[in-house]
Structure formats: structure tokens, C-alpha cells
Amino acid sequence: MDATAMQDAETVITKARLGDPVALEALYRAYSGPVYNLARRICRTTEDAEDVLQETFFEVCRSIRNYRGDGSIWGWIRSVASSKALMRLRRNRYRETDELDAEYVPSAKEASPGLRMDLEAAMDRLTVTARAVVWLHDVEGYTHDEIAEQMGRTVSFSKSQLARAHSRLRVWLGDEATV
Amino acid sequence: MTTSHLTMEQLLAVRDGDRSEPAYADAHQHVGECDGCRLELDRLHQRTARLRALPRMTPARNQFPAVRTRVVAERRQRRLRAVGIGGLAIAASLALVVMGRDLVQPNRLDAEQQIATAKSESQQLEQKLHDWDPQSRVLNSRAAVMVMEIEDRIADLDVRLAQTQESDRQLVLWQQRVGLMNTLVEVHLTRASNVGF
Numbered sequence: 051m052d053a054t055a056m057q058d059a060e061t062v063i064t065k066a067r068l069g070d071p072v073a074l075e076a077l078y079r080a081y082s083g084p085v086y087n088l089a090r091r092i093c094r095t096t097e098d099a100e101d102v103l104q105e106t107f108f109e110v111c112r113s114i115r116n117y118r119g120d121g122s123i124w125g126w127i128r129s130v131a132s133s134k135a136l137m138r139l140r141r142n143r144y145r146e147t148d149e150l151d152a153e154y155v156p157s158a159k160e161a162s163p164g165l166r167m168d169l170e171a172a173m174d175r176l177t178v179t180a181r182a183v184v185w186l187h188d189v190e191g192y193t194h195d196e197i198a199e200q201m202g203r204t205v206s207f208s209k210s211q212l213a214r215a216h217s218r219l220r221v222w223l224g225d226e227a228t229v
Numbered sequence: 230m231t232t233s234h235l236t237m238e239q240l241l242a243v244r245d246g247d248r249s250e251p252a253y254a255d256a257h258q259h260v261g262e263c264d265g266c267r268l269e270l271d272r273l274h275q276r277t278a279r280l281r282a283l284p285r286m287t288p289a290r291n292q293f294p295a296v297r298t299r300v301v302a303e304r305r306q307r308r309l310r311a312v313g314i315g316g317l318a319i320a321a322s323l324a325l326v327v328m329g330r331d332l333v334q335p336n337r338l339d340a341e342q343q344i345a346t347a348k349s350e351s352q353q354l355e356q357k358l359h360d361w362d363p364q365s366r367v368l369n370s371r372a373a374v375m376v377m378e379i380e381d382r383i384a385d386l387d388v389r390l391a392q393t394q395e396s397d398r399q400l401v402l403w404q405q406r407v408g409l410m411n412t413l414v415e416v417h418l419t420r421a422s423n424v425g426f
Contacts, residue, residue, distance in 0.1 A: 071297065071377045078293045086288040096289070103288055107296045112303070169279050188277045213237040219276060220237075 063123055066114050074111050081124060082107070085131045091185045092135040094142070094178060102138050106131040132186060136200055139178050172222040180215040187212055235259060235266045244273050297373050304380045305363070308355070308387065340396040347403035354410035363417050372420035379413045 059080075065073035082103060089102035109130050117126050173181055179201075186192040187208070192200075194208040201208070235243070235256055242250035243257050250256075260266050368376060386406050393399050 069377075069381055071374045074300075075293055075297075078296065082292065083285060083287050087286045090286040091283075099286075100288060100290075100292060104292045104295055104299075107292065108299050111296060111300045169276075170283065173280075184280070189281050209238065209241070213241055216241065216273065216276070217237045220272070223276070 059123070063114075063117075063119070067117065069111075069115075074107075074114070077110065077114075077123075077127075078107050081127050084124070085127060088128065088131050088185070088190065089135045089138075091173075091189070092132070092178070092182045093138055098138050098142070099135075102131065102134045105134045105138075109134065128190065132190070132192070133200055136182060139182065142178075169219075169223065172219050175222060176215050176218065180211050180218075183208055183211040184215045184219075234263065235269070240266070240270055240273055243270060244277075294373070297377070298368075301363075301373065301376055301380065304377075304384065305358075308380070308383060340400050344396065344400050344403055347400065347407050350407045351403065351410055354407065354414055358410075358414050358417060361414070361417055366417075368417075368420055372416055375416050375420075376413065379409055379416065383409050383413070 062073045062076045066077050085106050086099055086103045089106070090096065090099040093099045093102060106127065110127055113130075117123070173184070176184065182201075183197055186197050186200075187194065194205045194212075197208040198205045239250070239252070239256040240260075241247070242253050243260055247253060260270055383406060386402055386409065390399065390402050390406070393402060
């Protein structure tokens with residue numbers, strides 16, 4: 051993604067794999083933005099997203115020796131980031147006894163066709179699981195198989211979450227009135 | 230051929246070209262013939278495009294110093310664990326020195342004693358660093374890079390020590406370790422500042 055931001059990406063990656071701190075920091079500078087954006091879109095709070103960012107790069111520093119260069123470095127870092135973000139959602143569920151998979155029932159006002167919500171607000175209204183599926187699938191380009199594997203759920207779970215989320219977004223964004 | 234409007238699942242299958250979805254072909258054909266579903270599919274595409282065009286969020290602060298601190302702390306823990314095992318080795322070496330004094334050659338005994346001394350010095354320096362509690366202090370970027378480099382070299386020495394049986398070679402490596410530990414302690418003691426409010 052932002053590999054162009056790194057001078058001589060291959061050299062940086064090679065040095066980072068040897069534990070070179072300057073190279074690791076270069077990786078952070080190049081990819082912290084996309085990682086944070088992914089984390090912030092999946093997690094509820096900026097604090098959680100910052101924790102995910104830190105966890106991700108801590109894992110990158112520890113495990114980059116295992117990166118074999120099969121795919122892009124961003125693909126590898128992104129898989130670490132999404133895994134950490136989903137782990138954070140699971141941890142919050144246990145901590146807050148927040149049922150992530152519970153249906154969100156909009157109030158009568160929110161469900162009103164006359165109300166126009168912007169996309170950011172509509173995404174925030176989704177359950178955290180649904181929002182994560184929408185972001186990972188529609189924006190980051192993960193397949194349902196990959197999302198199911200990362201979430202420890204089935205492919206049909208991922209598909210139904212995406213469909214339900216889009217149905218809600220369609221209502222909240224006010225598209226249904228013109229159909 | 231589907232006669233009623235498509236469900237969201239079917240629209241998504243058409244959007245994504247998901248042929249594993251049952252009745253994908255029918256749904257695809259339906260979109261070509263139904264203005265309402267075609268419009269709905271267009272909206273789905275537009276919504277996805279808008280999602281992808283949402284502004285990028287950026288972190289408010291640089292998290293790398295915190296990452297670096299954790300990496301350094303973890304390496305330190307690993308090293309302490311290694312030295313803990315090394316502590317047993319020290320005890321074993323000293324026992325060997327005492328009990329086997331009459332059995333070994335004088336020059337070999339000398340090497341064993343020197344190794345035991347170097348190990349003991351190394352352990353004392355580790356303890357000194359531990360007591361200093363580096364995790365409660367911050368290092369500037371340059372010092373942190375120095376610390377990581379020294380710790381890498383110590384970790385490398387530890388690997389080589391674990392693979393070396395020859396006393397003379399072990400002595401050289403242990404003495405190098407003491408030298409690096411001294412440098413590491415000095416960097417921490419002279420470059421760190423307290424994390425406090």
C-alpha cells in the first residue's frame with residue numbers, strides 16, 4: 051500500500067527481518083496510517099484502535115523473521131492488524147459483557163425513511179461484528195472464507211452479516227424511499 | 230428465472246460475482262431485466278465506493294516508542310530467563326571447580342575459574358540493570374537504538390555460548406558478554422530519564 055513511502059522497500063524489509071531497529075521504525079512510518087485506519091474502522095474507540103496499532107507493530111517486530119515474502123508486506127501486516135482488531139473486539143465482549151452479535155434495533159426515529167444519516171454515522175450504528183465484516187470485505191478486500199477464518203465463524207455467518215449490514219445501511223442512508 | 234425482487238444476499242452475490250451462491254445465474258439474469266434491482270445494485274456499488282472513499286484516519290501520536298520499549302523489555306526478559314538458567318550453570322561450574330580440583334589440569338582449572346568469575350560478573354550486572362528498572366524510565370530514540378543493538382549482540386553471544394563446549398572459547402565469549410553488559414548498564418544509567426508526573 052504505502053510501500054512507496056519507504057526508500058528501497060526490499061532493503062528495509064531485509065534489515066527489519068534481521069531486527070534492525072531503524073528498519074522496523076521505517077516499517078512503522080510507512081504502514082502505521084493504514085493499520086490505524088483499519089483498526090479505527092473496526093474498533094469502537096480511538097483508544098482501542100491505538101492499542102491495536104501498538105499490538106500490531108509489536109507483533110510485526112517479533113515475527114517479521116517469519117515473513118517469507120510470499121505476499122506483499124502490506125498484506126502480511128494487514129493480516130496481523132485485522133487479527134489484532136478482531137481479538138480486541140472479542141476481548142471487549144468478555145470485558146463489557148457486550149453481545150457483539152446482538153441485533154441492533156433502531157429507534158422509530160432512526161428507522162424513519164425521512165431521516166438521512168451520513169455514512170460514517172450509519173457505520174457506527176452497526177454492531178461491531180457487522181461493521182468489521184463490511185470493512186474487511188468491502189474495503190480491505192478480504193473474502194468471506196478469510197473473514198470466517200479470522201473470526202472463527204462460518205462463511206455463511208460472514209455472508210449473512212454483510213447482507214444484514216447492507217440492508218440496514220440502505221435504510222439508514224435513506225435509499226429505500228426511491229426504490 | 231426470479232420473478233420477485235432480489236434479496237440483499239442475491240444482490241451481493243451478483244456484485245461480487247459469487248457463483249457459489251445458489252441461483253446466482255438466475256439472479257444475474259434478473260438484474261438485467263428488472264429496473265428496480267438494477268437500481269438497487271447500482272446503489273450497492275455506490276455505497277461500496279463511498280465506503281472506500283471515506284477519509285483516512287490517522288493516529289494522534291507516534292506509537293513506535295512504546296512498541297520499541299516493549300520489544301526491548303521482552304528481549305530483556307528473555308535474556309534474564311537465559312541468565313537464570315546460566316545461574317544454575319554457574320553453580321554447577323563452581324561445584325565442578327571445588328569438587329574436581331584435583332582431577333583437572335591447572336590451566337583448565339584456571340579457565341573454569343575465570344569463566345565462573347565472568348558469569349558471576351555478568352549476573353551481577355543483570356541484577357543491577359534489573360534493580361534500575363528500565364521499564365519505568367524512558368530513553369531517547371538514539372539511546373533506545375543503542376540499547377537494542379547491544380541487546381541483539383548479547384542475544385547473539387548467548388546463542389554462541391549455548392553452542393560452545395570449549396573452555397577457552399567460552400571464556401572469551403563470557404568476557405565479551407561482561408563488556409557488553411557493562412556498556413548496556415552504562416547506557417541505561419546515563420541516558421534514561423524517569424517516567425513520572
